[in-house]
Amino acid sequence: MSIHDITFTEKKDTRSGFGVGIFEAGQQNENVVALCADLVGSLKLEKFIEHFPTRFIQTGIAEANMIGMAAGLTIGGKIPVATTFANFGTGRVYDQIRQSVAYSDKNVKICCSHAGLTLGEDGATHQILEDIGLMKMLPNMTVVVPADYNQTRLATKAIIERHGPTYLRFGRPVWPIFTPSEDATFEIGKAQVLAEGIDVTIIACGHLVWNAVLAAQELEKQGISVELINMHTIKPLDIDAILKSASKTKCIVTAEEHQRNGGLGDSVAQVLIQHMPIPQEYVAVNDSFGESGTPDQLLEKYGLMPQNIIEAAKKAIARK
């Protein structure tokens, strides 16, 4: 597929994809139980609750207890989906996740909205930019960061069907829908190659995949051929996809709505260091907290726009 064929007709928030995904998973599997710490509307759980009221647990504003209860629910064969904002579902309850979920290998799905800068006006207290790193460092934990509404819906169903502790990260703003909606198009741990190219590989996750699409389209216009990879699963990482592309393009840009430290970029860098040392440029937040603003203002100020990806790509190519 050519990069210019990628387009969108509609924008929706990824959290709404989660809301549809958990409802569909609930229809397919009666063991799916949703938990929420006083953020039902933000997590788009209304439809699930309406259809499966006895399989919904309102925990109140008590995330530590929510994670513990989720671990306990798995013992009776339930598939608990613990939901809140990403800041409160990861950093706030790290030790609970570490001991009661990851170390205990409990089949808990931690599904969090409002990750990253793009929740906007609430500011840095809510804008977690460390969650991918926190979660991927835990043994046993799977980490999935879907790119749009369609993919979040598919990812939600896929992680519920697959056994094991999992973190699913999504967000608040409406965002272009450009990935396919058919079940077969999403596989945990299998990167999605959105366009093939020869001069530079851009590997992105979450909202930044769309910005990478825009960047790639502009680079192509300037005569630079881009291979674009949607790395929706941070762990387990699709090492083969990285190396296959890297061996062709010989330089890489990673793009994510997360700190440079510990994010997708560092995961990719580990692979390159071990197997194929080639230039890599990061597009990520550089050791800083966020602040209040609109999503676009924040992406601009913190260097996560298509233009930043274009500049990083040119830098990476120049370092070859």
Added chain:
Amino acid sequence: MPEILELKRTATQVRRDIVRMVHQCKSGHPGGSLGCADFLTALYFEIMKLDTNFKMDGIGEDLFFLSNGHISPVFYSVLARRGYFDIKELGTFRHLNSRLQGHPTTHEGLPGIRVASGSLGQGISVAVGAALAKKMNADERWVFALTGDGELQEGQNWEAILYAGAKKVDNLIVAVDWNDCQIDGTTQEVCDLGDLEAKFKAFGWEVLKMNGNVVDDVLFTITEAQLKSKKGKPIVILMKTQMGFG
């Protein structure tokens, strides 16, 4: 009553195990383990309906969760003596490559352990979740948990205690090992727990008290707790014990 004599004999054997286990590796927490030997022996040898052919989901069984994971020696001894795994394995406690980790874990696949504990304050939450699953599964059996008293200084406990009271998780029986001791001194000195009975009652719990080192009292009170359960309130047993008892 011969069964009480038998239980007392078993508890004595458990105490021997605890002292041997802690002595051979020169580490671990014998005091709280010895203090809870009578309670855990009564639970596993008399009260609980269980299947020593261990299944993680425990459907149709009573479940027990140890929140104060540092008293793992008593837990391991009771599980081994009850038949979950070979008694000889107790000799590997805290050694490299052992299933008997310093604090209990599911990670090594030791039968009888359903969740890791050690980092304090998480066990009641897990027990509440397991109790909710039992309700969803129309499973009539009980969920038991044991927490330390100093451990109640952890805030997560009070989230769980609030939730269980508010949502009427009444198939749950939690015992508090009330020995008044923690690492830096008495609980009164470190951070006084105050009137625990009034606190639990204010959170909507039924409160019972017992002497955890008198087997007859333990049996009687846990049975009373079961009779008072499933009536809209979770049950807590404030269990006076003496650290190192026996």
